[in-house]
Amino acid sequence: DLGSSMVPIANISGGTDIIGCFLASTPAIPMRPRCLYRGLGMHASVYNENGMEVYDEVAYLVSKKPCPSFTRGLWKQNDKYLDSYWSRFKDVWFHGDWATMSHDGYFYILGRADDVIKVAGKRVGPNEVEDAVLRVHGVRESACIGVPDEIKGESLIVFYIGDKSSEVSNAVKQKIEESLGRSFSPKKVIWVSSLPRTRSGKIMRRLVKSAYLHLPLGDTNNLENPESLAEIAAIDKGG
Structure with missing residues (x-):
């Protein structure tokens, strides 16, 4: 309902390390909800663990060829640069995002690959869970994390901002199961x-998880609302 079907919502996905966007919306191609297309001059694709290009499968966002704005290294940390972006697939930029790609070239970003949660041997991106949660009436924002589970390996914990009621909580659980x-x-x-967010509005799942599990928080200087971490840390873990 955002924009009342009169205003296009333009998505982008890139990074400061390339000073640009691998994926973006373009007026030359029909838009689809929450989907993106290759940015101008970008050779984005999706590779599986074996370095094979895959379609309609959750795998890794990569760039098969360089673009003019690619960074050439990190200041005094060239080994870290090579290990982070170029070591997983030969001569291919590994961006660290989890995504799917359709045969007609549309991409759907599912979150950071290191955010992926493995429940009873099945992988799920937090974005997939959060997309389901946001379809529940009474929910405005959400964040999903994985926590250690002796039986499943990891279990999902869902945080949400919105109407505080058991009806909404139950509806969230039901919607995730349905989806x-x-x-x-x-x-x-x-x-x-x-929920902890940067000054640019990005929700920091890493800090949500660290606060909830009482792990070291690391750098929080870029947070707009650091007080949110204390609220999460104080949550009763029982039950």
Whole structure:
């Protein structure tokens, strides 16, 4: 309903390390909800673990060829640069995002690859869970993390901002089961008044997880609302 079908919502996906966007919306191609297309001059693709290009399969976002704005290295950390971006696939830029690609060239970003959660041997991106949660009436924002589970390996914990009620919490759980399957039913659905976000508005799942599990937080200087971490850390883990 955003924009009342009168205003196009333009998505982009890139990074400061390339000073540009691998994927973007373009007026030359029909838009689809939440999907993107290759940015101008970009050779984006999706590779599986074996370095094979795959379609309609959740795998890794890569760039098969360089673009003029690619960084050539990191200041005094060239080994880290090569290991982070060029070591997984030969002569291919590994961006670290989880994505799918359709045969007609549309991409769907599912979050960071290191955010992927493995529940009972099945992988799911937090974006997939959050997309389901945001379709529940009464939910405005959400964040999903994986926490250690002795039986499943990891379990889902879902945080949401919105109406604080058992009806909404139950609806969130039901929507996830309907969208992704009962194996991804969350261990907990937790209401919070705020989620940690950067000054540019990005929700920091890493800090949500660290605060919830009482792990070292690391750098929080870029947070707009550091007080949100104390609220998450104070949540009762029982039940």
